[in-house]
Amino acid sequence: MPFPNFATPLAPSWHDIDVKHTWNSIPPNWEALGHPPNGTTVDLHVALKPHNENALSDALYKVSDPRSPEHVLSNVPPRTMHSHVLLLRCGYGAHLSKEQVAQLVAPHPNALELINSWLRHYAVPSSSISTTHGGSWLKLTGVPVSKANELLGASYQVYRRIGTNDSTILRTVGYGLPSVLHAHVQTVIPATYFASTGTLRQTPRRRTVRATEDVSSRELVTVLPSRDDDDDDDDDDGIEPSDLRWMYGTAEYVPAAMDRNLIGITGHLNDHPSPEDLKAFMTECRMDAEDATYEVALINGGGYDSSHPASEANLGMQYSQAIAYPTPHTFYSTGGEIYIYNNQPGANDVWLAWLVYMLGQTNVPQTISTPYGDTENDLPLEYTTTLCNLFAQLGLRGASVIFASGNDGVGGGNCLADDGSGRVEFIPYFPASCPYVTSVGGTTGYPEVAAPLSGGGFSNHFPRPVYQNVVVPPFLQQLDSQYHGSYNAEGRGIPDISAQALKYFIIVDDKGFFTDGTSCSAPTVAGIISLLNDYRLATGRKPLGFLNPWLYGLGIDGLNDITSGSNPGCDTDGFTAIVGWDPVTGLGTPDFVALKQTLDHMDEGEGDATHNKGIRATFSERLNNSDMAVLLA
Incomplete structure (x- = not known):
């Protein structure tokens, strides 16, 4: 829509330009090819700061x-x-x-007045100005480069990566804004933002099964031994849906709100599920769900070729369906990669594209499972903060957003810090480290212990959220000085909860495989949370939405504490699971029946103070330590 004409009571000096961002020289691996031809235009995107950041x-x-x-x-x-x-x-x-x-999240009304006056001063026609992202971004279409140089005190030139035949881009090594706009404008794109890319990770570890079996001949696996990453043991005993439904207490629940409840499974990197594999999997593992199906949504050029299925997509779809059937599922196939433009997500960034699409929908799935991530140390703080705030918006819309915590324990490789000190620096995963999503780690065996691959630790980008203030300090006190300097003791703790992560049976391209990873844990938890959402919707209540304040409060009584095992990585033994929360298995694994009871107790109006006192008592009993009990009192 056209940008409205506002009257501006003041007359700022639009030529009083202060630097917003500049490079000292052309960024590495790029070369300037000169100024663009006369008449060249550029579309400028102006991101505005919200009126109230909190x-x-x-x-x-x-x-x-x-x-x-x-x-x-x-x-x-x-x-x-x-x-x-x-x-x-x-x-x-x-x-x-x-x-x-x-x-x-809208900007302050004064920002719109000031920017409108600024653009009028430079004769930018109102017909070329529109709003996007709910009014928090302005798009200036077809701005002559000469005009962009005036607006921003810039010098746009044509650039290309050195030694390539890549397409050229239009950028400037520095730009500014009138001083009065700095308090209202977060960034302008494209300007000094020379693209860099990251790599999505979290591919499950797959190994072949000797042969698929008749489900009726299988027995519940009561002990699954921990395995090293390179263990190619082809023993056919593994995890399948009947094991998980028994272990986590969902087998007897029958969904009733299929007309209102929805699960979303995300797919990137051209990972697609197969309906034929889904049918074969259900025939093998849950015969009453042979007709399970799903919808597909294509985002940002994402594709869908079910004739070339991927382990990641099949794993998520098969296990979420097997637990939550017949709850409707949608598979979101999103194109793009991690694109970073001077510390911000670029227009083709895979996370940004998916989030903008989801937030633009009238209704969002009540539960969303995502197995992908990247290491925090490969991503700028500004990039992760921008995306994390968009995940917060998704939670505010009523979605329970679930992420796998990673498959490298506390980090892959030797994890040496970049400062040359020789210090080991543990490496958390993002978006699992965002405090506005629920991060899922891994367990194995029964009784359950921590799976060695379970991603966990503390964020270097996000401070500890308030919902972790009671449970994290006891772990840090127990840890004492171990690994001092290798983790951020004030950071958001990862994961929040956990589930089985080793030796899941899946079918890919009509062949049976075993696969490991918290990519297995995430759809398992998503299926369980979806059943809880179904229960609430079927009984006339609202969905759970953002889970963590509930899980760390009233919901903790519905979780099974995991107290042994560790997550080695970075050439260390990693953290160790203990009584209470730990950065290996979080608060523990879900007990569907017990979690459902906490929801009933919550809605029956039990006093907050009484229930909170009960929570503290439960923690004190588990810890059995007077110093810890005092801390929690």
């Missing part, structure tokens, strides 16, 4: 913490609803619409 997280906690009073949202239309009204009126389960979320 409004998003404040609102998310209000709708996600069961201790928030339940209220109905105001009926004031979104266009006139200010963020403070939302914060005062929303309570637990009162998730917001896409319009309300857009209003919550």
Whole structure:
């Protein structure tokens, strides 16, 4: 829509330009090819800062913490609803619409007035200006390069990667903005942002099965031995859906809200599931679900070729379906890679493309499972922060967003820090490290112990969230000085919960395989959470949405604490699972029946103070340590 004309009461000096960002020289591996031809135009994207930077997280906690009073949202239309009204009126389960979320993160009205005046001063026609991302971005279409240079005090030139025949790009090594706009504008793209790419990881580790078996001949595997990464033991005993449904207590539950409940399974890197493999898997492992199916949504050039299925996509679809059937599933195939433009996600970034698509939908899935990630140390803080805030918006819409925590323990390789000190620096995974998603680690065996590959540790990008303030300090106190300097003791702890992660039986291209990884754990947990969402919806209640405030509070009584095992990595023994939360298995593994009971108790109106006291007592009993008990009192 055209950008509105606002009157500006003040007359700032639009020629008083302060530097926003500049390089000292052309970034490495790039060369300048000179100025573009006369008449060249560029589309500029201007990201605006939100009016209230804390409004998003404040609102998310209000709708996600069961201790928030339940209220109905105001009926004031979104266009006139200010963020403070939302914060005062929303309570637990009162998730917001896409319009309300857009209003919550909208820029200050003065920003629009000032920017409109700035653009008018430089004769930028209003017909070329539109808003995107709910009004938090402006798009200036077809701006002459000469005009862009005036607006930004820039010198755009044509660049190309050295020694390649890649397409050229239009960039500047420095740009600025009028000083009055610095408080309102976060960034301008494209400007000094020379693309770099990252690599999505989290591929499951797969090994061949000798032959598929008749499910009726199998028995529950009561002990699964821990295995090294290179263990090629072809013993046919492994994990299948009946084991998980028994172990986590979902076998007797029958979904009833299929018309309102939905699970989303994400796919990147051209990973696609196969409906034929899904049918074969269900025939082998859950015969009452042979007709399981799914929808496909293509995003940002993502493809779908079911004749070339991938382990990752089949694994997620087969195990989520096997637990939550007949809950409807959607597979989201998103094209692109990790694209970073001077520390921000670029236009073709795979996470940004997926998040923008999801947040643009009128309704979002109540549960979403994602197995992919990248190491935090390969990603800029600004990049992860921008995306993490978008994950917060997804939680505010009512989605439970679940991520695998990683398959390298505390980190792959020797993990030496870049400062030349020889110090080992543990490496957490993002987006699992974002405090607004639920990170899932791995276990093995029964009784369960930590799986050695379980990704875990502490974020170097995000501080410890408030919901972890009670459970993380006891672990740190027990750890004492071990690994001092290798992790951020003030960082967000990973993972939040865990589930079985070794030797899952899957079918890919009509062949049976065993596979390992927290890529197995995530869809397992997603299926269980989806059943809890089904239970709430079927009984007239709201979906769970962002899980962590509930899990770390009232929900903790529905989790099985895992107290042994470790997650070696970085040439160390890694962390060790202990009583209480730990950066190997989190709070523990889900017990569906017990979790369902915590939801019933919560909705029966048991006093917050009484229940919180019970939680503290439970922790004290588990810890059996007077110093810890005092800390939790």
